[in-house]
Amino acid sequence: MGSTALDSIKTPNAENPRLLGGSASHAAIAASFFAPVKLVGVVGDDFPKRYVQLYRRHKIDLRGLQIARGKTFHWAGEYEINMNNRRTLTTDLGVFETFSPRLPQSHQDVPYLLLANIAPALQHHVLDQMRRPKFVIADTMDLWLNIALADLLKLLRRVDAFVLNESEARLLTKEDNLVVALKKLHRLGPRYVVIKKGEHGALVSCPTGLFLAPAFPLRKVVDPTGAGDSFVGGLLGYLASQGGSVDAHLRRAVIYGSAVASFCCEGFGLTRITRVRRQDIEQRVRLMEGLVHF
Amino acid sequence: MGSTALDSIKTPNAENPRLLGGSASHAAIAASFFAPVKLVGVVGDDFPKRYVQLYRRHKIDLRGLQIARGKTFHWAGEYEINMNNRRTLTTDLGVFETFSPRLPQSHQDVPYLLLANIAPALQHHVLDQMRRPKFVIADTMDLWLNIALADLLKLLRRVDAFVLNESEARLLTKEDNLVVALKKLHRLGPRYVVIKKGEHGALVSCPTGLFLAPAFPLRKVVDPTGAGDSFVGGLLGYLASQGGSVDAHLRRAVIYGSAVASFCCEGFGLTRITRVRRQDIEQRVRLMEGLVHF
Numbered sequence: 001m002g003s004t005a006l007d008s009i010k011t012p013n014a015e016n017p018r019l020l021g022g023s024a025s026h027a028a029i030a031a032s033f034f035a036p037v038k039l040v041g042v043v044g045d046d047f048p049k050r051y052v053q054l055y056r057r058h059k060i061d062l063r064g065l066q067i068a069r070g071k072t073f074h075w076a077g078e079y080e081i082n083m084n085n086r087r088t089l090t091t092d093l094g095v096f097e098t099f100s101p102r103l104p105q106s107h108q109d110v111p112y113l114l115l116a117n118i119a120p121a122l123q124h125h126v127l128d129q130m131r132r133p134k135f136v137i138a139d140t141m142d143l144w145l146n147i148a149l150a151d152l153l154k155l156l157r158r159v160d161a162f163v164l165n166e167s168e169a170r171l172l173t174k175e176d177n178l179v180v181a182l183k184k185l186h187r188l189g190p191r192y193v194v195i196k197k198g199e200h201g202a203l204v205s206c207p208t209g210l211f212l213a214p215a216f217p218l219r220k221v222v223d224p225t226g227a228g229d230s231f232v233g234g235l236l237g238y239l240a241s242q243g244g245s246v247d248a249h250l251r252r253a254v255i256y257g258s259a260v261a262s263f264c265c266e267g268f269g270l271t272r273i274t275r276v277r278r279q280d281i282e283q284r285v286r287l288m289e290g291l292v293h294f
Numbered sequence: 295m296g297s298t299a300l301d302s303i304k305t306p307n308a309e310n311p312r313l314l315g316g317s318a319s320h321a322a323i324a325a326s327f328f329a330p331v332k333l334v335g336v337v338g339d340d341f342p343k344r345y346v347q348l349y350r351r352h353k354i355d356l357r358g359l360q361i362a363r364g365k366t367f368h369w370a371g372e373y374e375i376n377m378n379n380r381r382t383l384t385t386d387l388g389v390f391e392t393f394s395p396r397l398p399q400s401h402q403d404v405p406y407l408l409l410a411n412i413a414p415a416l417q418h419h420v421l422d423q424m425r426r427p428k429f430v431i432a433d434t435m436d437l438w439l440n441i442a443l444a445d446l447l448k449l450l451r452r453v454d455a456f457v458l459n460e461s462e463a464r465l466l467t468k469e470d471n472l473v474v475a476l477k478k479l480h481r482l483g484p485r486y487v488v489i490k491k492g493e494h495g496a497l498v499s500c501p502t503g504l505f506l507a508p509a510f511p512l513r514k515v516v517d518p519t520g521a522g523d524s525f526v527g528g529l530l531g532y533l534a535s536q537g538g539s540v541d542a543h544l545r546r547a548v549i550y551g552s553a554v555a556s557f558c559c560e561g562f563g564l565t566r567i568t569r570v571r572r573q574d575i576e577q578r579v580r581l582m583e584g585l586v587h588f
Contacts, residue, residue, distance in 0.1 A: 082470045176376045178493075179511045199472075200494040203511070212585045214506045217473045217497070251588035291506045292586050294545035 001101060001126045002027060002116025002139075002229070004041035004065065007269055008076035008090075009225055011083070016223075019269030020051040022073065023116035023139065026226035027233030029270055030260045031114070032058040033278050034237035038107050040064035040126060042099045044072040054274060063104045068095040083221045084198070103129040112240040115159070116229055117141050120151035127158055135239065135246055137161040138190075139232050142168050153188060160246075161192035163232050169195045178203055182210075192246075194235075194254070196228055204254050208247050213254045214292050216262035216284055223268045227261045230273065234260030234281075252285075259284040295395060295420045296321060296410025296433075296523070298335035298359065301563055302370035302384075303519055305377070310517075313563030314345040315369065317410035317433065320520035321527030323564055324554045325408070326352040327572050328531035332401050334358035334420060336393040338366040348568060357398045362389040377515045378492070397423040406534040409453070410523055411435050414445035421452055429533065429540055431455040432484075433526050436462050447482060454540075455486035457526050463489045472497055476504075486540075488529075488548070490522055498548050502541050507548045508586050510556035510578055517562045521555045524567065528554030528575075546579075553578040 007021030024041045031037045038061040045067060055062055071094035079086045101122060111134040115123040123138060130136075138159040144152050145168060156162055162185060170176060173184040178195055182205040185193045195203040197215075204211040235257030242249040259281050266272040301315030318335045325331045332355040339361060349356055365388035373380045395416060405428040409417040417432060424430075432453040438446050439462060450456055456479060464470055467478040472489055476499040479487045489497040491509075498505040529551030536543040553575050560566040 177513060177515070179513045197494065200491065201506075210511065210585055211588070212495075212508045212511070213588070214586075217504065217506070219471060219473045221471070255588050289588075291504055292508075294505070294507075294549050294583075294586075 001040035001064075001114065001123070002118045003073055003096065004039070004043050004047075005073040005075055006047075007225060008074070009223055009268060010076075010078040010089070011223060012079070012081050014268070016268045018048075018074070019271070020048075020054060021075065021226060021269055023118060023226075023229040025055075025270065026229035026264065026273075027114055027116045027139075027236075028055070028060050029058055029273055030230040030233030030257070030264070031237030031240070032060055033234065033260065033276075033281055034256070035112075035240040037061065037237070038064055038110060040101050040103060040107065042066040042068050042073075042095050042101075044068060044070045044095045047072045054270070058274070061106075064101075064107050066095075066099070066102070068099070070095045077225070079223070083224055086225075101126050101129075111135065112236050113137070114232060114236045115139065115155075116232070117144075120144050120148045120155045123155055124151065124158075127155075135160050135236075137163060137192075137232060137236055139163045139228070140168065142171060145171050156189040159190055161194065162188075162190040163194045163196065163228075165196045165198070165228065179210075192250070194232075196231065198224070198227075201258065202231075202254060204250065206247060206250055208250075211251050211254065213251070213258055214288055215258055216288055217291070218262055218265060221265045222272070224265050225269065227264045230264040231257040231261035233257070255285055255288055256281065259288065295334035295358075295408065295417070296412045297367055297390065298333070298337050298341075299367040299369055300341075301519060302368070303517055303562060304370075304372040304383070305517060306373070306375050308562070310562045312342075312368070313565070314342075314348060315520060315563055316367065317412060317520075317523040319349075319564065320523035320558065320567075321408055321410045321433075321530075322349070322354050323352055323567055324524040324527030324551070324558070325531030325534070326354055327528070327554065327570075327575060328550070329406075329534040331355065331531070332358055332404060334395050334397065334401065336360040336362055336367075336389050336395075338362060338364045338389045341366045348564070352568070355400075358395075358401050360389075360393070360396075362393070364389040371519070373517070377518055380519075395420050395423075405429065406530050407431070408526060408530045409433065409449075410526065414438050414442050414449045417449055418445065418452075421449075429454050429530075431457060431486075431526060431530055433457045433522070434462065436465060439465050450483040453484055455488065456482075456484040457488045457490065457522075459490045459492070459522065473504075486544070488526075490525065492518070492521075496525075496548060496552065498544065500541060500544055502544075505545050505548065507545075507552055508582055509552055510582055511585070512556055512559060515559045516566070518559050519563065521558045524558040525551040525555035527551070549579055549582055550575065553582065
């Protein structure tokens with residue numbers, strides 16, 4: 001569950017209007033390589049049919065995707081030359097302004113739930129409708145830390161895992177050292193905390209200890225939009241495919257998430273990742289084993 | 295071979311005047327945990343005896359350390375709150391102004407040579423006096439990229455390995471992507487290139503491929519001065535202790551370098567690292583194995 005959007009993305013080299021985007025779209029496609037996915041979100045009546053077909057090609061269950069009168073959420077952003085800094089040009093909430101997720105009966109028993117980046121109030125609303133999920137991950141962004149902190153803090157008491165990036169971790173904990181920040185984040189509730197560091201990988205803290213996960217080194221980053229969503233989607237999809245103990249599979253799940261995210265960065269929006277096969281992901285995971293082995 | 299200095303280091307929490315410092319001091323102490331070390335450098339007649347004793351306690355051969363009339367090289371710097379940005383307050387070259395390294399006979403056959411950070415002209419001068427070193431590493435800093443680039447580029451054609459940090463790699467190659475920067479750095483000569491990324495570890499590129507080395511996650515960084523010198527000193531010391539093929543031992547050597555550098559950061563100057571025992575380093579290396587395993 002998360003945002004389903006149209007993204008217009010400018011980079012120093014290209015301009016791409018109205019790509020399929022949103023945290024739920026990226027996460028759902030990433031997870032679909034590993035396990036069946038049920039998407040929850042909302043689009044407007046302007047939502048292109050080809051994007052519905054794209055979801056369907058990835059066998060994503062769309063019964064939880066509402067089609068509302070009005071415009072699909074539209075985000076426009078621009079990346080600087082080094083692809084690390086981005087600037088939001090436009091945010092048109094469209095049908096998201098009045099969105100209230102309603103989970104179909106069939107969705108309420110799902111064992112693995114991703115509350116992808118979206119307003120914490122909506123994340124709460126979805127969680128309220130679930131029976132007894134086995135493992136719940138929440139993602140977020142700096143915006144909610146600034147304008148919906150109370151809601152977010154309440155959410156953190158209700159989830160198993162929390163994923164956020166380096167600067168968000170520092171902002172939320174007021175702590176520069178990430179090892180110390182992890183401790184503080186655990187105290188907010190989640191037993192599992194993942195701090196994403198982009199090209200530097202991720203720090204994963206869980207009951208069995210700390211894991212330093214690498215990022216796959218890319219020669220060319222075309223568009224990092226959605227990389228974090230792909231990462232967490234791939235991570236949860238892999239966990240769901242393995243079942244059993246989360247602790248036993250979490251490290252490899254993070255590596256699969258990292259591999260999927262690396263493909264995401266190699267094309268605009270979902271253009272690259274939707275051409276990837278499971279065996280391409282497996283190959284990149286094997287390469288990552290070789291890259292960190294000593 | 296490199297600089298031997300007195301460092302006055304200010305951080306937000308403390309002030310430490312005239313600590314033993316310099317690239318050669320840090321690298322020599324780090325290497326001394328693994329192999330016998332011969333130090334080449336220069337100090338003034340104001341150089342405290344206790345620092346000579348400190349070198350001796352680490353069994354460092356001081357026949358290549360000149361004691362010249364005048365003042366020891368003195369550097370004063372200040373770190374900002376997050377310990378990542380530092381500002382130079384003073385640089386008094388002292389006896390380094392007229393330093394010309396002369397290698398004793400006993401030093402000219404050494405198989406493993408570290409040209410630690412110092413003016414590239416002095417690095418050349420030492421290399422000129424060596425017979426046939428088996429493996430030569432050069433380190434550098436941004437200053438030489440700006441004021442002695444031609445000398446540095448000539449040096450890169452003469453060494454096996456080149457170590458530099460992330461921002462220096464970008465400055466030298468004019469390339470933001472570090473994977474691409476590595477290729478460009480190889481084209482300048484060295485078969486081995488190590489890009490240091492501080493708390494994010496290191497990228498190591500060698501004939502057998504790429505290695506993503508972790509940094510040991512520290513809860514508290516007291517003083518990062520000399521961490522890069524410790525890293526490369528530990529790395530070369532470990533390689534020297536293993537002998538045989540560099541490729542067979544390089545990855546573990548980088549991990550040992552990283553472990554030693556982590557201790558360096560936990561105290562001002564050399565205060566922490568000089569209280570460490572070999573078994574402490576071994577323990578941290580084992581912890582690092584656990585931190586990256588998946």
